[in-house]
Amino acid sequence: MxxxxxxxxxxxxxxxxxxxxxxxxxxxxxxxxxxxxxxxxxxxxxxxxxxxxxxxxxxxxxxxxxxxxxxxxxxxxSLPWLLPREARPPAAGQPGYTLLQMNLLYDAPDKAEALRRIGEARPDIVTVQEVTYEWQDLFQNLSESYPFQAYCGLENERDGVAILSRRPFVGEALCQARNGRVTQLVDLNGRTLAVTSLHLDWPWPKHHWKQIDDMGVSLRREGGPSLLGGDFNAAPWSASVRAVADAGGWRIVRGIGPSWLTVRFSQIWPRWLGLPIDQLLVSPEVLVDQVETLARTSSDHLPVLLRFSLLPARPAPTQSVAEPATAAFEGLETRPGAGGA
CATH class of the missing domain: 1.10.287 (Helix Hairpins)
Structure with a gap:
């Protein structure tokens, strides 16, 4: 008793x-x-x-x-954020595109696994985190398929971020190494899409919120579609992910599901017990057609594949031809040489 x-x-x-x-x-x-x-x-x-x-x-x-x-x-x-979303065809008359989001794991034991996953998915754009100089050298071998490459923060040894693209870049890459962020304008059949790769630190008591506060309104791009892929180290329903989404005028993509698992964790427990910390954020002009996680690589994060299309463009206001292509972003550091093949 x-x-x-x-x-x-x-x-x-x-x-x-x-x-x-x-x-x-x-x-x-x-x-x-x-x-x-x-x-x-x-x-x-x-x-x-x-x-x-x-x-x-x-x-x-x-x-x-x-x-x-x-x-x-x-x-x-929490469940509404995790349950798979139904796939839909691209917007009528609009071409479809793909973006692959990957945290590479800076010291992944088998780096060829990540390269194979890129080759299998053949995305138009790749956003990657935990990029090192070694990873950059490997990506240079993909230059025939991905001739447009932008890097930021590689000097931080494990916190570099990058964007790879089959589609042409417009202007220079915009880099905030201290905040784990690189942004690049990409030409999609005449439409300019602002793509960001972001890597946030671990949540409190680490520097997670300081990065978000430092970026602030500089995340917002006026007058065009934008898309962010990143390792947030935060769940999609959290206040921190919402703060980034609000600052950039984005909506948070649902249906990705758990994406982070340590190797040991994945061997013992079902995959759905992992943490959903890899996120995709899209502006109102970007339509999500499908999102899914792919087979794991040597990283402790699962690759996330997004299929998307763009709403038809609205007539743009007259703009001076002298205005630089990167003028839509304010408050960022532009680093010469950040973009390159």
Whole structure:
């Protein structure tokens, strides 16, 4: 009898702790430590479901109610982001394009795996993170397929970012190495798409939010379609991802699902228990046709493939021919030589 009381008490404490951690994640915009808890919302909801089953077995009705209530809250605000989205054809009369988002893992033991995945998917554009000089040398071997390449921050040893493209670049790449960001204008059949590759640090207490605050309004591009692919180290429902989306005038793409798993983790547990920390953000002019994760490489991140199309262009206001192609971006550092084949 006494053992049962102790078990019920421990179960109640566990349910309350998980429930409070889950609830705190909804206040991440007000307190950054709370946002760090939000990234585990789905996992906390699953733990609470297990606790609910244990409470049912022990006839701990109060704990059962608390566990189910918090679990329902967590699932309601995480599952819609994780469930696969239905594929749709490109917009009528508009060509379709593809973008591959990959965190490479700077010291991946088999770098050929990532190159094979690019060759299999044959995307128009690739956004990559954790790029090193060694990775750059390997990508130079793809110059026939991807003659347009822009790099930023390689001197940081493991925090470099890059964009590879089959499509021509317009102007110079814009680089914010300290914030793990490179932006490049890409010509898609006469339409100019602003593409960004972004790598954010780990959440609080690391420098995650400082990067976001430093970028601020410089993320926004006025008057044209834009697309961001990156390793956010943050879940799509978090305040930090929302802050980046709001700053850039983007919407967050749903349906990517879990994308980060350590090698050991993937061998023990089902893939869907990973963390959804690789994100795609798109402007209103970009239509998402399909998004999916591809077979893993030697990285601890899964590649994410986006199929998209563009809304028909609106008539543009008259613009001086002397205005530089990169004038649409303000507050960024332009680094000579950042773009190149």
């Amino acid at each position: 006494q053992d049962s009381v102790v078990l019920k008490g421990l179960l109640a404490l566990a349910a309350l702790a998980c429930g409070l951690a889950l609830a705190a994640g909804f206040f991440g915009a007000e307190a950054h430590p709370f946002d760090s808890a939000s990234h585990f919302r789905f996992q906390l909801a699953l733990v609470l479901l297990v606790l609910a089953l244990l409470a049912l077995g022990l006839r701990a009705w109060g704990t059962l109610a608390v566990s189910l209530g918090f679990a329902a809250l967590g699932l309601a605000f």
